[in-house]
Amino acid sequence: RPGVRLRDDDSREDLSVPSGSIARLLLIDWQSEAFEHNSREITLGKSPASLLKRLGLSRGGPVTKKLVEQIERLATCTVDFRFGTDREAVVVNERLVEAFKYVGEVDPRTKRTTRMIEKVVLSEAFYNELKRHPILVDRAAIRDIQTSPRAIDAYLWLAFRL
Template sequence: MGTIHQLLEQQGKQSAIEMGTVSRDVIEAAAQYLSEEDNALACAYSGWAQCALPHRRQPVEQAWVVSSERMRLVVEPGRRPIGDSDNLEFVGVPFGSYARLILLYLQTQALRTNSREVELGRSWRAWMSRIGVPWGGSSGKAVREQAELISRCRLTFHFQGDGRLGLVNQSVVDGALFLEREGVSRQERLSLETAKLSEGFFEALKRHPIPLEEAAIKALANNSAALDCYIWLAYRLHSLAAPRLVTWKALKAQHGSGFKELYHFKSKFPSVLQLALAVYPSANVEVVEEGLILKPSRPPVAPKLIASR
């Protein structure tokens, strides 16, 4: 268990905050994680640990491209009709924490039911509520927007390296049922009732899933960068045979595409890392001048727990 978790166990949250040695948001995340009694299993495709969606809204016509050592993610924005005309408008690519939460739900449910078709409706709302995202008001509107962007975009994972290229899939959602037109003309939005993962994505997900803790996702639900970092650590640490250095340059390529300069990323990423470590007590990571040293660690979800669910 990490230092912050030992501190919380021994002193309690308020004392930990008053000591001032750890930032309050890290203490809050760790305390929320430790307080969860019913910790369900969640899952993500391993490609998301190597390349992720943008954190902020992009220009609606602009594609999103991000690369890691072995993977490249390309997300092309979708289009929708403008009112009753034959004209189309770009809607942009999915972004932020809500897009990630929706995708985590779709992947978890698909594996849980062993079906590409995932029901939304009540089960989706219940999961989002459990994660801590209110369905009504501005948050509900934002969730519906991200559902539409995910449904309309064209998303592709490419393998790269060793002189080989490979295509994983050409979309996340292969088919969806749209209901309840809300508003008219350019303000029109559509809500989803069911979603069907593409066959390629579903097969890749079944072959390469990353087991995650729902409690960890809940504690990081409002921070897309920390969610990405947690998924990355869950993917990397348990498979290491020995400590490995990941340079700041490599980290920026994967986690810092929104930063223009390396020194800006280098000054901000440690706080993101601390949030991810707050919900992954067994993670063993050291920050050094050259970057991060990743050390062999237990996975966030024990294999025996995965087998029993």
């Protein structure tokens, strides 16, 4: 389910659900970073440039804007898991991210404040499942298919099945 952006004046702005290649690349990166560093805390950086490089994406206005947008969508969304049948089931509502830290800067061209999330802390339940059931993902292979959400999904499904 989509999340909400909390404004300085305590107003709320509905966000959209995370989607597309960039959201998938971010989630793969966060899971890889958490697993490799044995920590729920993921540092993204104060600016998108280093993260774009880590993800293998080219720098540029539209890509940078999408990246910042997808980070916030992932950091605020809730994922529902249902185990069971229509007659009896358990539903778990889980946030992927427990907490995040952002910095806001005023864009001199638009005079609007943009927020860059520089650090996320994965939820304990999500992190524990990641540690319990890791799936080996080749980052070089992901870079080769990074422009296609469908190809990323197929690769991840095959990695999981293997």
